[in-house]
Amino acid sequence: MARLSVVVLRSGMVMLTRRAPDLWGFPGGEPAPGETAADAAKRFLREQFGVEGEPGDAVPGGILVTKVAGKPTPADGREIAWVEARRLLEREISPDERPAAEAVAAHRRRDRYQGTHPKTFAHKYKELAGDPEAVAKAKARGSTPAGGHVSIMVAEVLAALEPLSGAVVLDCTLGAGGHAAELARRGARVVGLDRDGEELARTRERLAESGLKVETVKTDYSGAKGALRSLGLDAVDALFADLGVSSMQLDRPERGMSFKNDGPLDMRMDRSRGETAAQWLARATAAEIADVLRRYGDEPDAERVAAVLKAHPPKTTAALASAVATAKGLGPGRVKKRDAFSAHPAARTFQALRLQVNDERHSLEALLAALPSLLKPDGRAAFLTFHSGEERLVKGALDAQAAAGVWRCAPAAPLKPSPAETRDNPRSRSARLWTVVRRPPAEARTPATGA
Ligand SMILES: C[S@@+](CC[C@H](N)C(=O)[O-])C[C@H]1O[C@@H](n2cnc3c(N)ncnc32)[C@H](O)[C@@H]1O
Structure with a gap:
């Protein structure tokens, strides 16, 4: 299991432990089976240093903890030191901890706005940098914290794709890996696709840290068949697509996807x-x-x-x-x-240009056309759509395939998120979940069904 670094920050200082002679590193250990990286970080701090910490976002190879209650005392006689975060790179840091140290040094160098009239995106959306207090505040005021993707209708998606234990599931839109992680936790072999190589690299790292196995392929989902073949697979037991862009893509000004703040007008999912x-x-x-x-x-x-x-x-x-x-x-x-x-x-203009730049319509049409050949008999598919254009395409294709006898029955009216979910995560408001089940092979059907 992957070793985890726990990066503890307090008032501009970062806690280091000395493990090998003259080499310093962050506190860390092994997550227990089934334990999330954040839970593991909390446990290490309690067991090894006698402090309570609140884990925030991930940094390369580690978990950032910015709130610590109590004075840390190492349980096993190792040395600890508090070092000014901005001078961290002057220390002899263990080479495998260097990427995390660089990220932490940069994190603390960031300009922190304390006033009441923020003008820049980074000042306004402090939660983008993983500030746990800012994340909690954003949730309390009913907003989705900037930069952190909250997976939508997870329970409904899992129920639609059952049975999952031992099933091969294709997640066409891996994103932050939220749905994929839940599918893997339920015993599915998950293959995750995404066309965004930048976010895919982060998601791979996060999933590996939490000890969950998800096979990933950087590709447009219009190439799903080829991606499966590259893994020696022909068809899957279940397929899922959560259409559109993730909060990470929307909230990073440099991706140029949102009117929320200024950035270059890029909008490409694959830069x-x-x-x-x-x-x-x-x-x-x-x-x-x-x-x-x-x-x-x-x-x-x-x-x-x-x-x-x-x-x-x-x-x-x-x-x-x-x-x-x-x-x-x-x-x-x-x-x-x-x-x-x-x-x-x-x-509307931002949405239209994003769809055009990423050729979203044609990718979705290609995925829908390939859908029958991607699913095994009795296989299930679930699509989360977010606007009328996606709804029209998904409903149109599934209806036509149902009429051609591909599905057990025509897709039912789509499910909507619960009122509690739309309250907690406003970005879920427009979500609609469409599901279908593949017919069994002709010889398995009874004549009484007329099928
Ligand atoms: C809404 S997010 C998925 C979030 C994910 N379900 C989760 O819970 O973390 C959509 C993702 O699909 C990816 N995506 C969108 N269109 C795609 C396409 N045509 N091919 C592959 N990936 C695509 C985006 O890059 C983005 O990461």
């Missing part, structure tokens, strides 16, 4: 290929832009918005939001949401 949204806007005609805004965003002011975008192609998310406001006659200063329930005036 290693393809055109950015800014490049596409600079190249497309006003008619092409208007068509995309109408088709993928149901934007009522498509022509007016397209004309403004073509006249001055934006290069940043703030410039895009401002251009949409201008086109709608709101004035560049009035680009904010009116209240918690109204949509941002630029929301």
